Amino acid sequence: MFDLDRWREILQTINKNKLRTLLAGFTVTLGILIFTILFGMGNGLKNTFYEAFQDDAQNTIFVYSGLARKPFKGFKENRRIEFENADLEFLKEKFAGRIEHITARIYKGVTAKYKSEYGNYSLRAVHPSHQYLEKTDIDKGRYVNENDIKTDARVAVIGRLVEKDLFGKEDAIGKYFSMNKIIYRVVGVFSDKGSGDSEERSIYTPVSTTQLIHKNTEIIDQINLMYDISIGANGASKLSKEIEVELKKRHNIAPSDRSGIYVENKVEDLNDTLQVANVLQIIVLWIGIGTLLAGVIGISNIMVYIVKERTKELGIRKALGAKPSSVIGMILQETIVVTLVFGYIGLLIGNFILNSMGDKLKDWFITNPSVSQETIIAATVILILSGLIAGYIPARRAARVKPIVALRDE
């Protein structure tokens, strides 16, 4: 392998047989090029998919309340169930080991006003943990924090589009604006890439502030929590069952009552998501295998042709004292060099095309098409191996051909 003379011999052979080398090389380049592009497109499809479905954290459980239909323990039917802060604290304590983040949510519609600009937005009163559940990105300033909750601070974190609507080109941070005629100070501006415009047109305030302003109640509309992902899908199902049972007990709802408390476990959605993703993965994989196979067949054909063409030359070499191993080694080494160089060229072209495509194909559900380093390396290795196998069989046959047969004049 590291025999300098052997390398010289091979480079000369390649150099002096340009057409043959180009033919073989072209096959390899094309194979890798098509592989890279198709595989990249497949990945692009997957990217689109993830972008659409994986906006919010997936290991979440949403708890809502509703009407308890059945009478129970002396309580009558069709009774409205409402959560209070104590319910949240209860869950936090009861399932401390499994819950990573927990937040309340209170929904309000508000009219926000700054100077002469005003508009209607949805307000969500939350705990600081909410940021992790919604995967909110803070562009400027900060999110709601614990201190806000303690002090019932009149602060708001507004969406990117709210800032644009109300403040125009002004920087909203630190400015005061009103919501339903109560003055708040903007402490942060957020964006949420996955959720789109409606999410970016909402406003977050501390849960305690909103409760205080609205008749000083303890009521919350919804409890969202994020569990430790290591408990797995089964653990999550179990957790949501337990939450349901405990809350029903607290609110005197019949265990058999299907309404009253709703526990929505995102893990079921997650499973669906993963299933679709897996199907996509399999499609992409088959595309890859298919194109690689086409490349392998191409190389094999070329190798058989090359060795056939060289039979006489190999016969001469053998008559002059070349050992069979030297003949085989020479052909294989040449194959590797050609495959590697031309494969790399195909890769560069393919990557260039993918990069220049970027997000231009977003209308066809292809986002940021690309191929990972590992895939590329694996594809190259497969190509080299197949080139070797494809070259080895005819090379061995060529090495076995008696020089006399090879040298026979036609």
Added chain:
Amino acid sequence: MIQIKELQKSYRMGSNELHVLKGINLDIKEGEFVSIMGSSGSGKSTLLNIIGMLDEADKGSYVLDDVPIKNLSEKKAAIYRNKFLGFIFQSFNLINYKNAAENVALPLYYQGISRKIRKEKSLYYLEKVGLEDRAHHLPSELSGGQKQRVAIARALASEPKVLLADEPTGALDTKTSYEVMDFLQGINDEGKTILVVTHEPDIANMTKRIVMLKDGVIEKDTFVEQVRASEHV
């Protein structure tokens, strides 16, 4: 140098067996210049191929320079060929993408000789056949006679014990043929053992011994008065 006893060889052609060599006995000493003659099908090329280790005999013994040549592996045969024998072919068999010097150096490459010495030696032997000024020409840029001279230089480069030539003048005109024979005679004069297969009587007469093959056996084996090729050039 070469001792051959009761050598037999047959080829299978479909269901028929073709008995090509039917018991050859031949003893060639160092420094001899032998031509093997015979009509086509007489087995002369087969004999040369067996001597050249390009083919194997079915029966009989063959000793080359005191080494019995029998049941050789491919690898061993390659080593022996490289060490003992130099080949000259009717169709020259130069590698078309290598220039003259590189073609001459090729057997040396397979001997594992360093690049520098290969270069020196190939130029030395090209000079010997009078082609030092063509060292960097490709075979396609050489005439038939020049190609054969390159092939002779290549055969000599590995400093073999025996030079085997299979119809070395078969593809050349008379004048060039005699030039080539002149070279071979010169090499033989320096003591090299040479075996030539030919069907041309005038070429055979330029050697020192003529072995006539007919139907797989030696019909006649005579030492002759050598005709110097230089007289005809």
